[in-house]
Amino acid sequence: MTGAVDLSVCNTLGLHASAEHLVVIEKESQLFDLLAAGDLTKRPFQVLGGGSNVVLRPHLPGTVVLMRTRGIRWERGARGFINVTAAAGEPWHDLVRYTLGQGWSGLENLALIPGSVGAAPMQNIGAYGVELADRLVSLRALDLDDGSIRVFDRDACGFGYRDSRFRAHDADRFIVIEITLGLSEKPRPMVGYPDLRDELQMMGCGEPSAVQIAEAVIRVRRRKLPDPRFQGNAGSFFKNPVLPTAQAEQLSQRHPHLSLRESGHGMVKLSAAQLIDRCGWKGKQNGRAGVWQRQPLVLINLGGATAAEVLHLADAIRHDVASRYGVDLEIEPRILGQD
Numbered sequence: 001m002t003g004a005v006d007l008s009v010c011n012t013l014g015l016h017a018s019a020e021h022l023v024v025i026e027k028e029s030q031l032f033d034l035l036a037a038g039d040l041t042k043r044p045f046q047v048l049g050g051g052s053n054v055v056l057r058p059h060l061p062g063t064v065v066l067m068r069t070r071g072i073r074w075e076r077g078a079r080g081f082i083n084v085t086a087a088a089g090e091p092w093h094d095l096v097r098y099t100l101g102q103g104w105s106g107l108e109n110l111a112l113i114p115g116s117v118g119a120a121p122m123q124n125i126g127a128y129g130v131e132l133a134d135r136l137v138s139l140r141a142l143d144l145d146d147g148s149i150r151v152f153d154r155d156a157c158g159f160g161y162r163d164s165r166f167r168a169h170d171a172d173r174f175i176v177i178e179i180t181l182g183l184s185e186k187p188r189p190m191v192g193y194p195d196l197r198d199e200l201q202m203m204g205c206g207e208p209s210a211v212q213i214a215e216a217v218i219r220v221r222r223r224k225l226p227d228p229r230f231q232g233n234a235g236s237f238f239k240n241p242v243l244p245t246a247q248a249e250q251l252s253q254r255h256p257h258l259s260l261r262e263s264g265h266g267m268v269k270l271s272a273a274q275l276i277d278r279c280g281w282k283g284k285q286n287g288r289a290g291v292w293q294r295q296p297l298v299l300i301n302l303g304g305a306t307a308a309e310v311l312h313l314a315d316a317i318r319h320d321v322a323s324r325y326g327v328d329l330e331i332e333p334r335i336l337g338q339d
Ligand SMILES: Cc1cc2nc3c(=O)[nH]c(=O)nc-3n(C[C@H](O)[C@H](O)[C@H](O)COP(=O)(O)OP(=O)(O)OC[C@H]3O[C@@H](n4cnc5c(N)ncnc54)[C@H](O)[C@@H]3O)c2cc1C
Pocket: 012, 046, 047, 048, 049, 050, 051, 052, 053, 054, 067, 088, 113, 114, 115, 116, 117, 118, 119, 120, 122, 123, 124, 125, 126, 127, 174, 175, 176, 177, 225, 226, 227, 228, 233, 234, 235, 236, 334
């Protein structure tokens, strides 16, 4: 599609933005047609899945590629393991539901995360104690540098906390075509996360099934997070800061109320939500952008907000947290386009 194309419905923050060109990919072969026509090597271009982890400025120059490929296949592996392969354009939660419906466990803690399968490796999606990296076997991607198809196993993806090579040094180089996950026919419940444990207790589930865990996750998420269909948002707007243990301990001496969580390799994770809350931002507004009352990590579009308003609010929060706690908050969504 050429000519300015409205992307308001293609991002969950509901920001007004337009793309110079838009290409909707429904079949893998279309990617190769675009490549042959030279359209994918012309930069700038942007890939979008569900638009649930982006802040779109008003103009996206070049081509926006909207991934809408579908398809799920699976094969049985050794010792009750199932390898499930899903196309990039599959909605993530549909994949979770499909696997639960088959009686497989592994994705239940990641239920109800918006967006597409192809974007999941970008920031190594995670929730309630499980990350994509815990389940990913491999992914297949198109390398825009030379037009080759590359297969990455988990170790080659450079996964970290809300991070991967595809978001870092290889940003915008690969289009993820499909991912393969290792799931299990045997339950392997991960229910250590306090909110999840409490919810399961309230549901009266002593030894919960994967379906019950997903149900508990969905209940907690619905309570805490705004539904983007009714209230524009991009989920957590900031990553939880991860500090060296010594620095975190000094901070905790000055601010004993802060919760710290071991995150391995001599690092400690702080709660960004707690830092923002302590600075008094819950429910505050900047123009038509606001901070979600029930979860201050989430910035919302109160109706007609611009990217500038959202980013201005984010800057004010970052500034406040930095001056009070000396901690830098990193913005989680990708900021795309120009004013
Ligand atoms: C209410 C809400 C709750 C959320 N909860 C969580 C949560 O619990 N945990 C979590 O980790 N995230 C969460 N998110 C963030 C978001 O849902 C995830 O990051 C999701 O994976 C983004 O998918 P998407 O298809 O919408 O990506 P988009 O927003 O479309 O794109 C995000 C980035 O990925 C790139 N990209 C997209 N598809 C591809 C592809 N096929 N190949 C290459 N690059 C691609 C884009 O260029 C962009 O840089 C939440 C968001 C919302 C709105």
